């Protein structure tokens with residue numbers, strides 16, 4: 001099998017998790033990639049990443065601080081792994097795609113749905129592979145929950161409860177600024193959850209949401225709460241979701257809840273319920289998630305087990321990167337394509353748009369950019 005000649009753009013936190021994924025692949029003998037270059041506007045981060053890659057690859061990729069220069073000089077590049085802040089996604093992606101590089105890009109696909117559509121269009125025009133790095137659904141626990149639901153163990157799904165209620169009084173850097181992040185946790189973490197809603201239940205048809213900032217002043221330093229910084233993203237979202245198949249969902253995210261913290265992530269069907277972090281409840285029976293995971297792995301067909309957990313690897317980012325390299329080499333399909341990323345993001349954006357106009361919105365209207373009042377403030 002050949003190798004995919006690749007580069008990183010953005011060498012921060014998640015790129016380091018990608019580096020770990022690459023190392024896992026390499027150590028398992030999956031050496032379908034080679035990193036020729038790394039790029040970050042912060043040269044020290046780029047250098048650290050290049051040194052990390054050199055440790056297993058055997059040589060240090062070239063270092064760049066400008067993506068245009070990298071694309072111009074690295075003529076052998078076939079693919080780029082984009083791990084920048086959200087505001088840069090569409091700019092960097094379209095440059096790479098226009099230079100005919102396949103891309104894997106971190107979630108959310110773009111700052112707005114309009115930009116996301118531009119990325120999809122560029123991938124289509126240039127005949128390039130576009131993978132959105134949506135790793136949550138690749139976890140053994142999520143694959144198992146999906147099997148539990150799809151095999152009818154809870155009966156027909158009826159209700160979704162997704163409540164994350166906690167307090168995060170400190171400042172979180174660029175993630176707390178709308179023009180860089182596009183929104184708060186409803187988009188950053190929420191796009192993962194939206195992907196899980198779609199993966200486990202199906203398409204959301206409509207939602208109504210209220211989103212607010214209850215606590216705009218955050219401690220700059222977690223250890224030393226003397227200096228305060230003003231944030232301009234929402235810290236609280238409460239939404240009611242209607243799925244095309246009749247399921248109703250309650251989605252609550254807040255990082256501004258003092259005192260009691262609470263998390264409940266569960267899908268209820270007409271026979272029972274599956275609860276994240278716990279397991280399956282049917283009448284008076286309870287089966288813990290770990291037992292379900294074991295059962296699921298045992299009944300998986302060999303070829304499917306190998307696709308989902310190659311060589312038994314459980315690191316979700318290693319798995320997604322392998323899928324990307326295989327697809328570039330013509331040996332497989334992308335599961336979390338650009339359209340998956342766009343549809344996931346449309347659910348998060350629907351929350352902001354619904355809250356903006358104080359009315360329910362159809363997800364299709366968000367996907368097709370017929371409603372973009374909130375998003376216009378980002379463009």
Ligand SMILES: NC(=O)c1ccc[n+]([C@@H]2O[C@H](COP(=O)([O-])OP(=O)(O)OC[C@H]3O[C@@H](n4cnc5c(N)ncnc54)[C@H](O)[C@@H]3O)[C@@H](O)[C@H]2O)c1
Pocket residue numbers: 009010011012013014015039040041042045065067083084085086088092106107108133134135188
């Ligand atoms: N899949 C996951 O579980 C997960 C987890 C965390 C972050 N993410 C996603 O990863 C992306 C990056 O997040 P992070 O936590 O690594 O942020 P980060 O701030 O740690 O890293 C971002 C890096 O991008 C660099 N950068 C910004 N613009 C650039 C440009 N034009 N060219 C080159 N480099 C540029 C910055 O200098 C920085 O080093 C975001 O899309 C985020 O949502 C995904």
